[in-house]
Amino acid sequence: MNRRKRPVNATLILKDGSKFHGFSFGATKASAGEVIFNTGMVGYPESLTDPSYFGQILVLTYPLIGNYGVPMYSQHRLQENFESRGIKVKGLVVSNYSENFSHYSAKRSLSEWLTSEGIPGIYGIDTRSLTKKLRAKGTMLGKIIVGADNRIKFDDPNKRNLVAEVSSKNLEVFGQGRIRILIVDCGVKHSIIRALLKRNVQVIRVPWNYNFAALNYDGLIISNGPGDPKQCQETIRHVRSAIADEKPIMGICLGNQILALAAGADTYKLKYGHRSQNQPCIMKRTKKCFITSQNHGYAVKTNSLPAKWQEWFINANDQTNEGIMHQSKPFFSVQFHPEANPGPQDTEFLFDKFLDMIKK
DSSP states (O other), X not given: OOOOOOOOEEEEEETTSOEEEEEEEEOOSOEEEEXXXXXXXXXXXXXXXXXXXXXXXXXXXXXXXXXXXXXXXOSSSXXXXXXXXXXXXXXXXXXXXXXXXXXXXXXXXXXXXXXXXXOEEEESOOHHHHHHHHHHHOSEEEEEEETTOOOOOOOOGGGSOHHHHHSOSSOEEEOOOSSEEEEEESSOOHHHHHHHHTTTOEEEEEETTOOOTTSOOSEEEEOOOSXXXXXXXXXXXXXXXXXXXXXXXXXXXXXXXXXXXXXXOOEEEEEEEEEEEEEEEEETTTOOEEEEEEEEEEEEOGGXXXXXXXXXXXXTTTOOEEEEEESSSSEEEESSOTTOSSSOOTTTHHHHHHHHHHHO
């Protein structure tokens, strides 16, 4: 008769001294980072591999995690079931972990995946109470410890250039289309590249600090990515030159902040960020509301936008900026994710808008 293993005690400790006791799953090791929460109901394989979460301990508020297991990585450069190759979070916090999984694509459990990549998880946590604390006090530093060993120190990832740590190191080309789209990889999600390739374009991906001025391209996309956009001064400088060249530019997530900084605006850190699949965003001109997927901790200061730049989208919940555009030139960006995977796909039309802008 098989006996269930006795769970190993684990604790999430926040910088303010509060402790949340639970049990370990995944790698039995300590880890430290910035504790943030996501309210999405599905998509943990995509979330855990999203480079925008790099350096963070992710709290999933949905109470049941692990029930559909995890697929295997593909041998292709672009991952079908993930947003990059490799887990990007520093740790995972859930309320209930399902050891038994069932899905046609599942090849291993969530715990097995975390263990294979050295990422600790903790379950049995009151994630509702934890999320209420983070909403009230704001995102804070934390650490997961397994057993009684509390020697690991708190780590603030935002003091580092996280983009440099997750960006690709070399130029890569995808697809054979006539239109050439250049993506500045600040931690680009594979879904962005896939969304472009299905529109029959060629995608050129370059590192975050690549001087792309001499490259032949038709449109520029500044990707999503982790951390403080002001750490990306080389990217900002290159985008500023691209603005002067007046080729079409589209920014996504961190790309919205970088485009704003390159234009001369300012950014700031949000209290606890926007990370979910159900954020309502209003297009200011039409007043139409779109349901969006988001993952960011910084935002653009709308009142800092220079002349001829205007706010395009706002968040219906807190009125923070969700996109900017130039009044006459082919530049726009959004704070949300039009490539949203696993969804919603309400704003994927923005890729078509960008391609139409290029064709004109």
